[in-house]
Amino acid sequence: xxxxxxxxxxxxxxxxxxxxxxxxxxxxxxxxxxxxxxxxxxxxxxxxxxxxxxxxxxxxxxxxxxxxxxxxxxxxxxxxxxxxxxxxxxxxxxxxxxxxxxxxxxxxxxxxxxxxxxxxxxxxxxxxxxxxxxxxxxxxxxxxxxxxxxxxxxxxxxxxxxxxxxxxxxxxxxxxxxxxxxxxxxxxxxxxxxxxxxxxxxxxxxxxxxxxxxxxxxxxxxxxxxxxxxxxxxxxxxxxxxxxxxxxxxxxxxxxxxxxxxxxxxxxxxxxxxxxxxxxxxxxxxxxxxxxxxxxxxxxxxxxxxxxxxxxxxxxxxxxxxxxxxxxxxx
Ligand SMILES: NC(=O)c1ccc[n+]([C@@H]2O[C@H](COP(=O)([O-])OP(=O)(O)OC[C@H]3O[C@@H](n4cnc5c(N)ncnc54)[C@H](OP(=O)(O)O)[C@@H]3O)[C@@H](O)[C@H]2O)c1
Numbered sequence: 001x002x003x004x005x006x007x008x009x010x011x012x013x014x015x016x017x018x019x020x021x022x023x024x025x026x027x028x029x030x031x032x033x034x035x036x037x038x039x040x041x042x043x044x045x046x047x048x049x050x051x052x053x054x055x056x057x058x059x060x061x062x063x064x065x066x067x068x069x070x071x072x073x074x075x076x077x078x079x080x081x082x083x084x085x086x087x088x089x090x091x092x093x094x095x096x097x098x099x100x101x102x103x104x105x106x107x108x109x110x111x112x113x114x115x116x117x118x119x120x121x122x123x124x125x126x127x128x129x130x131x132x133x134x135x136x137x138x139x140x141x142x143x144x145x146x147x148x149x150x151x152x153x154x155x156x157x158x159x160x161x162x163x164x165x166x167x168x169x170x171x172x173x174x175x176x177x178x179x180x181x182x183x184x185x186x187x188x189x190x191x192x193x194x195x196x197x198x199x200x201x202x203x204x205x206x207x208x209x210x211x212x213x214x215x216x217x218x219x220x221x222x223x224x225x226x227x228x229x230x231x232x233x234x235x236x237x238x239x240x241x242x243x244x245x246x247x248x249x250x251x252x253x254x255x256x257x258x259x260x261x262x263x264x265x266x267x268x269x270x271x272x273x274x275x276x277x278x279x280x281x282x283x284x285x286x287x288x289x290x291x292x293x294x295x296x297x298x299x300x301x302x303x304x305x306x307x308x309x310x311x312x313x314x315x316x317x318x319x320x321x322x323x324x325x326x327x328x329x330x331x
Contacts (some may be wrong), residue, residue, distance in 0.1 A: 001023065001024075001191045002021040002022065002023060002264040003021065003023075003101065003102035003240050004019060004020075004021060004101065004102050004305055005020055005021075005022050005062050005097075005100065005101030005102070005169075005305075006018075006019055006020075006062065006063070006064075006100040006101065006308065007019075007020050007060050007061070007062055008032055008048065008049060008056065008059065008061055008063055008239070008306050009059045009060035009061075010016060010051075010059050010259065011236075012040065013048060014051065015050065017049060017309060017318075018112045019305060019306065021244050023099070024103060024274050025104040026097070027062075027097045027101070027103065027104065027182025028096040028097045028105060029105065029107075030096075030105040030108070030121045031074070031075040031076050031107060031108050031203065032071055032073065032074045032076060032079055032085075032104055032105070032107075032108045032111065033071070033072050033073035033074075033104070033105045034067065034068075034069040034070065034072065034085060034087070034104045034106060034111075034125070035069045035070050035102065035103055035329065036067045036068070036069040036099055036101060036102055036103060036104050036105065036197070036329065037068055037069040037070070037100045037120045037122060037327075037328060037329055038067070038068050038069070038120055038121055038123070038124035038325050038326060038328060039064040039067045039068075039098075039099030039100055039122075039325070039326040040064075040066045040099075040124040040125075040127035040128070040129075040323065040324060040325045040326060040329055041130075041303075041308065041311065041312065041315065041324040041325075041326060042065055042066065042127060042128045042129055042161060042212075043160070043161065043185070043247070043249065043310075043320075044065055044128070044242070045063055045064060045065055045093065046312055046315055046316060046320075048061075048063040048065075048093065048094075049312055049320070050307075052273070054320060055094060056094060056095075057091075057094055058095050059218075061093070061094075061095075061098070062093070062097040062098050062099075062100055062101045063093045063094075063098050063099075063100055064092070064093040064098035064100035064101070065088060065089060065092050065093040065094065065098060065101075065128055065325070066088045066092075066093075066099050066124060066127040067086075067088075067092065067098065067099030067104050067124075067148055067248055067328075068084070068085065068086045068087070068106070068114065068120045068123045068124055068328035069084070069086050069120065069310045069328075069329075070082055070084055071083045072103070073165070074108070075108075076108040078108065079108055079111070079113075083113065084113070084114040084120055085112060085114060086111065086112045086113075086114055086120075086123045086131055086268050086285065087099075087104070087106055087110050087111045087112070087132075087324075088127060088131055089108075089110075089121055089128060089273050089274040089275065089276065090110040090272065090274065091110075091199040092104075092106065092110065092191055094195045099326070100249075100305060100308065100326065100327070101328070102328055102329055102330070103172055104105065106289070108162065109278055110278065111278075112278065112281045112282050112285055113282065114280065115286045115288075115289045116286075116291070116330035117289040117292065118285070118288070118289045118292065120291045121325065122192050122289075122292055122295075122296075123188045123285075124326075125134050125295060125296075125298070125323055125325055126165065126288050126295060126323075127161070127323065127325075128273055129160075129162045129165050129323060130159030130161070130162075130165035130169070130288060130295065130323070131273050131276075131281075131284060131285075131288070132165075132224075132271060132273040132286060133165035133166035133169055133222070134160075134165075134167075134169055134284050134291075135164075135271050135276065135284065136166060136222045136244040136269075137166065137170060137173065137222070137275055138284065138287075139240055139242075139244050139269045139270070139271060139322070140153075140220045140222070140244055143220075143221070143242035143267050143269060143286075144240065144242070145220045145242070147173060147175050147176075148175040149219075149221035150175070150176055150321065151175075151176050151177060151220055152177045152179060152217070152218050152219050152220075152238075153170060153175055153177060153179065153197075153218065153219065153220045153221070153243075154179045154181055154200075154217075154218040154220070154221045154222070154233065155167055155170075155178060155180055155181065155221075155222045155223065156181045156202070156221070156222070156223045156224060156229055156233070157181075157182070157223075157224040157225045157247065157249055157302045158180035158181055158182040158187075158191060158196070158199075159182050159184050159187045159190070159191065159320070159321050159322070160223040160224065160249070160318075160320050160321075160322075161320065161322065161324075162222075162246060162247060162286075163182075163199070164194060164298040164299070164322045164323070165226060165295065165298060165323070166222045166224075167180065167191070167194045167195065167196055167293045168194055168195075168294040168297060168298050169287075169288070169295070169298055170226060170232065170289045171194065171195040171294045172291030172293065172294040172295070173291070176195075176197060177197055177217065178195065178196045178197055178198075179196065179197065179198045179199070179200055180196040180199045180200070181199075181200050181201075181202055181205060181229070182199060182200075182201070182202075183201060183202055183203075183318065184321070185201075186220060187321060190321070190322075192309050194294075194298065195294070195295060195297075195298055200205065202229050205229060205233060205236070205263055206228045206232045207232055208231055211235060212235065212257045212259040212265065213235050213259050213260060213264070214232075214235045214236050215236065216236060216237065216239065216264075217236045217237075217238075217239040218233065218236060218237055218238065219241045220237075220241055220243070220244075221233050221235070221237060221241075221242075221244070222226050222243075222244050222246075223243055223244065223245045223246070223247070223251045224245075224246050224247030224249060225247060225248075225250045226245065226247055226248040226249065226250055226251055226253070226254065226286065227248070227250040227251030227252075227253050227254075228251070228253075228255075229250060230243070230245060230254055231253070231254055231255040231256055234254075234256050234260050234266065234268070235260060236264050236299070237241075237260065237264065239264045239265060240264070240265045240266075241264070241266055241267075241270060242267035242268070243266065243267070243268055243269070244269045244270075244271050245268065245269070245270055245271065246270075246271035246272075246273070249318065250318075264306060264313055269323040276312075281306075287314065290320070293299050298322045298323055299321055299322030299323070300322060300323050300324070300325060300326065301322070301323075301324045301325070301326070302325050302326075302327055303324060303325075303326055304326065304328075304330065305328065308326055311324055
């Protein structure tokens with residue numbers, strides 16, 4: 001049986017993408033085959049289509065770091081034919097053929113059963129971005145964040161995938177004091193409708209005075225931007241607060257000093273969704289499932305394998321808003 005896949009390869013020292021009709025022989029190894037219903041577009045997927053994006057480990061590759069669908073072949077008795085599953089991260093769409101194809105062959109140790117209350121489409125509205133947002137919130141709660149004190153929580157890159165998902169999940173968990181940090185004035189209405197209490201421009205956070213500590217403004221920070229913004233925020237967190245960092249949308253630098261840590265007891269928490277242990281994933285997905293009423297308020301754009309490339313072009317350069325899902329079997 002032939003089916004559709006979006007390939008990227010290097011030709012004449014340039015990245016080329018192409019829709020091809022392939023068979024399961026062209027897929028990477030694994031013990032389950034999934035008929036893919038939806039995938040999504042994450043920041044990392046956008047980088048996958050860039051030369052020197054640092055994402056694809058071998059070419060040619062079918063990108064797409066997220067996918068969901070139904071098992072059609074299984075060599076693992078824990079997964080039965082017809083079962084609905086989600087897979088994000090690990091080597092998917094990076095060094096193992098990924099979600100931008102009508103079928104995927106994966107290691108069953110990378111998949112999670114679809115939790116109750118979540119549709120396949122819901123799961124890709126969330127995708128890696130939402131899973132990462134949920135991990136960020138979980139890590140801050142472990143560091144002491146609790147809705148009873150209604151802490152001031154800043155979310156950077158607020159209009160992007162991780163940012164909008166973080167706001168929605170925070171609201172679902174009862175947090176009401178959420179400050180969106182965004183450079184997009186045009187998205188105030190959207191952010192208000194997600195439930196943020198305030199909107200601040202990165203220009204008002206980033207200071208170039210090199211002060212090691214500044215006035216305390218936020219109890220907790222969910223950062224997905226990195227660079228100057230994350231560096232400045234570290235100096236503005238209240239005593240005993242914490243900041244989770246998951247992204248580098250504006251750069252990998254983090255200029256800091258020891259004082260926020262030793263004088264204010266600030267915790268800096270790294271978040272990785274890619275290799276997050278599979279055994280603990282269902283618990284996070286169940287929490288996400290409980291937050292769907294709020295997650296459904298996040299702007300979602302749906303594309304197909306044929307229209308995905310046009311969408312990638314429009315989300316480059318910090319232009320993305322909300323989440324983009326890829327309808328795979330609706331071609
Ligand atoms: N550690 C992990 O496991 C993990 C998982 C998922 C994502 N990430 C990382 O988290 C970051 C955000 O991912 P995402 O899916 O939310 O991306 P996205 O949807 O493209 O959103 C990124 C947002 O960051 C803000 N931003 C600020 N400066 C930027 C710049 N120079 N270039 C691009 N965006 C800029 C923009 O929001 P505003 O205009 O509102 O400021 C933008 O919408 C990325 O670095 C991604 O690699 C990491």
